[in-house]
Amino acid sequence: MERINRLTLENGLRLVHHEDTSTQMVALNIVYDVGARDEHPDHTGFAHLFEHLMFGGSRHIPDYDTPLQLAGGENNAWTNNDITNYYLTVPKANVETGFWLESDRMLGLDFSEHSLEVQRGVVMEEFKQRCLNQPYGDVGHLLRPLAYKVHPYRWPTIGKELSHIAQATLDEVRTFFYRHYAPNNAVLAVTGNISWKETVRLTQKWFGDIPRREVPARQLAQEPTQDEERRLEVKRPVPVDALFMAFHMCRRDEPDYYAFDILSDLLANGRSSRLNQRLVQERKLFSNIDAYISGTRDAGLLQISGRPSVGVSLEEAEDAIWAELDLLRNETIDERELEKVKNKFESTYIFGNINYLNVATNLAWFELTGQAEDINQEVPKYRAITVNRLREVSHQAFRRENGAVLQYRKQD
DSSP states (O other): OOOOEEEEOTTSOEEEEEEOTTOSEEEEEEEESOOGGGSBTTBOSHHHHHHHHTTSOBSSOSOSHHHHHHTTOEEEEEEOSSOEEEEEEEEGGGHHHHHHHHHHHHHOBOOOHHHHHHHHHHHHHHHIIIIISSTTTTHHHHHHHHHOSSSGGGSOTTOSOHHHHHTOOHHHHHHHHHHHOSGGGEEEEEEESOOHHHHHHHHHHHHTTSOOOOOOOOOOOOOOOOOSOEEEEEEESOSSOEEEEEEEOOOTTSTHHHHHHHHHHHHHSSTTSHIIIIIIIISOOEEEEEEEEOOOSSSOEEEEEEEEOTTOOHHHHHHHHHHHHHHHHHSOOOHHHHHHHHHHHHHHHHHHTTSHHHHHHHHHHHHHHSOGGGGGTHHHHHHTOOHHHHHHHHHHHSOGGGEEEEEEEEOO
16 A cells, blocks of 8 residues: 555644545544453443443534534444444545534543443443344353453453443543543544545644553463363253353464464365365255454454364364364475465455445554555565465464363254
8 A cells, every 4th residue: 555644643642644536525533542351341232332332422522423424424433342333434625524423432432431431331232232132142251261260351341241331430430531542542544535634623622631541560460371171061052052162372473473363264264164065065064164364463263163063072173173274283284275375364454445434443443553555565474475384374373282172062
């Protein structure tokens, strides 16, 4: 990607920009360097709660959505264990509305018992729907603490327990905000039909006076190396049995991250992938199966999940997966199979970054974790992975003592 501009304001806000005159729209993406891993173990779900509170009114703007909609814009947000991400798109003629809205909620929220009560109710209902009242909804609450013993990845973004959100006080919420939602803890990416000069002017005008805040240094417990297999079996009122497996992998910023991503694609990305072709289509042991990596900044997980076909036991299904993993460990992957996976990734990545909003999201992420220009290095990093390295990583990762297995059984 050509011509990425950047500026750091005096208050620490990092600004990155890429102009795209092929659209009449502008995207603003703000990523805050705070996620579920920054929560206290007894007060989880706060980062996700803030994803909702940030739409509940800010210091000078009681209603976020209406002004943006009147300007022809759209917005959304998402949270994970590492970051909280907010984005909006707006026609270029009304772009200042976007800067005004985003800067005011960075300045301060309208902290009130009413706003907290409303958003807390929304989050609690989401927790009930997604985790308590949905088949397999508690998998994250079961598999994560099985795989992680000390690192805060051991709880999902939505929170460890419903009570943590139910009991959140206004003082706790206010403290969490001023500790993490600061210009010096954020990156603003602006893309689309707007010049660099105009972007700097509007950013200085609307964000320049927001004061820096004391952001505490992150001191996370480091997960010790797992040395024996961990297993859990549960019975729930679900339609069919399911199997969930997790293997420890490296951090997002290590070279082997790309090897793990390729391994997950070799296993289950598309109909011709190994697990889909052999275990679903040919042997019909599974009705569906998937493999994916968590993509977390700290050491993550490569996960495999599947639902055995009718009449196939979880034991038989698990043995079949282990057999496939042993092939990855012990046999050389065909160069053509690897090339196909790399080509698929490259096309998906390049086409994805044609869209100005995707570019904004990616620029913000790469600037936060390194530098925005890293957006251009993802494909070369994937291309650099060899079949020999894949076998080495497989040998290291797909060991029983590195795995956590959750057998999720249908209740009789």
